[in-house]
Amino acid sequence: MIDFKNLKIAFADKSNPDLNRAYFLFKGMSNPFFSKLLTSLSKFALKLHLPIKPIIKATVYKQFCGGETIEQSQVTIDKLWESKIGTILDFSAEGKESVNDFNRALAQTLASIEKAAISDSIPFSVFKPTGLCKFSLLQKINNNTPLSAEQEIEKQEYEARVNSICQLAHDKNVAVFIDAEESWIQDAIDSIAEKMMVKYNTKKALIYNTIQLYRNDRIAYLNSLLERSENKFFVGIKLVRGAYHEQEIERAKINNYPCPVHLKKSDTDKDYNHALNICINNIDRIAICAGTHNEDSTQLLANLLDEKGIKKNDDRIYFSQxxxxxxxxxxxxxxxxxxxxxxxxxxPVKDVMPYLIRRAEENTSIAGQMGRELSNIIAEKQRRKKA
Ligand SMILES: Cc1cc2nc3c(=O)[nH]c(=O)nc-3n(C[C@H](O)[C@H](O)[C@H](O)COP(=O)(O)OP(=O)(O)OC[C@H]3O[C@@H](n4cnc5c(N)ncnc54)[C@H](O)[C@@H]3O)c2cc1C
Incomplete structure (x- = not known):
């Protein structure tokens, strides 16, 4: 059994001020009213260019982000690596819609691959498809809506951006994750992810698609992907529960279509653990990253490795938080x-705000693991007092 209760190890590289900052943050986020008020105020203040950047930077940004650039993130990369924890550099500017922004995200992802290629401490790169093209275009591709001539060009440019990331990842032997997003653009993402796997995963899994197990059709998707890959390409998969649960339910309700996500947390958990089993049973042709903060799923994967006699540090299996x-x-x-x-x-602070707001919302939700995060911090503060 993994000893998740060993807080001395968990917080070994956190100073007392680090712990205090985390305590006040998680305490604040645990109050839904306070959390909603603060996120709304921050959005408003940033829109009006009020000088709140230093406050955000010293608090929530410091807790959840590495820095404004790859270079500024080096301190975090080194600190994690002292504990043999790798870094996945994630350029988190979200909700962008201009060609300049797409090319900036592309340049950042390529730079993160170059950096990973020369750093033992960086095992993967990652990108979000909506960072590379308009959300509305992905939605049209998803729905097979006829495209105008201009949109056809935008689509080609988007596909070229994705391909250049995967090509560089392949040439530099760096694995790259493609993040999963809202279900109403996810078919389009799955489709390009599979194209890239066919092209670049011929010798091993370098391109990883992401599966959100809060969706009620993902076990079927995983099985069909495995079937299609047989004798053709290696499958790379990041398994997550999914970050857009409320939006999925709300949109299905408003537009009156069958809800694509589970409504019971236990169903999501069941599918997540089922997916882990499927992956480990097919480990000869699949590589996985378990992107989860759930102790039971983490322990389950550790047990599965043990049962199947797979090395703990087999490079086809990663845990990630x-x-x-x-x-x-x-x-x-x-x-x-x-x-x-x-x-x-x-x-940049204002660009990562959507990411930070998602973290705040996730940590406020009762079904999440907020209580545990805060109680661990309190327990460690008490342990230090006694020591
Ligand atoms: C390394 C990493 C990469 C990630 N990449 C992505 C990504 O590409 N795309 C993405 O969408 N998310 C991504 N996430 C976010 C991830 O989806 C959330 O962190 C995750 O949902 C929190 O779940 P958990 O596995 O940590 O466990 P828990 O805290 O046990 O589960 C919380 C999750 O359960 C689900 N849930 C909550 N209530 C219900 C309910 N009533 N019915 C059904 N299900 C419910 C939701 O998905 C919720 O987020 C990533 C997370 C990590 C750690």
Missing amino acids: LLGMSDHISYNLSVANYNVSKYVPYG
Whole structure:
């Protein structure tokens, strides 16, 4: 059994001021009213160019982000690597809609691959498809809506951006994750992800698609992907529960179509764990990253490795958490010799706000693991007082 309760290990590289900052943040986020008020105020203040950037930077940004640039994130990369925890540099500018923004995200992702190629401490790169083209275009591609001549060109440019990322990842032997997004653009993402796997995963899994197990059709998707890949390409998969649960339910309700996500947390958990089993049973042709803060799923994957006689640090299996969250999982896994990495989001403060707001919302939701995050911090503060 992995000892997730060993808080001395979990917080070994956190100073007392670090712990205090985390305490006040998670305490604040645990109050839905306070959390909603603060996120709305921050959005408003940033829109009006009020000088709140230093406050955000010293608090929530410091907890969840590496820095504004790759270079500024080096301190975090090095600190994590002292505990043998890898970094996944995640350029987190979201909700952008101009060609300049798409090319900037492309340049950042290419730079993160170049950086990963020369750094043991960076096992993967990652990108979000909506960082590389308009959301509305992805939606049209998703729905097979006829495209105008201009949109056809935009589509080709988007596909060229994705291909240049995957080509460089292949040439530099760096694995790259394609993040999953809202279900109403996800078919379009799955389709290009599979194209890239066919093209570049011929010798091993370098391109990873993401499966959100809160969706009620993803076990079927995983099985069909495995069928299609047989004798053709290696499958790379990041398994997550999914970050857009409320939006999925709301949109299905408003537009009166069958809800694509589970409504019971236990169903999501069941599918997540089922997916882990399927992947491990097919480990000869699949590589996975378990992107989760859930202790049961983490323990299950560790048990499956043990049962199947797979090495703890087999390079086809990674555990991953987000920076600033669930250090009790990351650090204790690493000490037990499993492959662990953390997403380290970086980018200008105002650009990473949507990401930070998602973290605040996730940590406020009752079904999440907020209570545990806060109680771990309190327990560690008490342990230090006594020591
Ligand atoms: C490394 C990494 C990469 C990630 N990449 C992506 C990505 O590409 N795309 C993406 O969408 N998310 C991504 N995430 C975010 C991830 O989806 C959330 O962190 C995750 O949903 C939180 O779940 P958990 O596995 O940590 O466990 P838990 O805290 O046990 O589960 C919380 C999750 O359960 C689900 N849930 C909550 N209530 C219900 C309910 N009533 N019915 C059904 N399901 C419910 C939701 O998905 C919720 O987020 C990533 C996370 C990590 C750590």
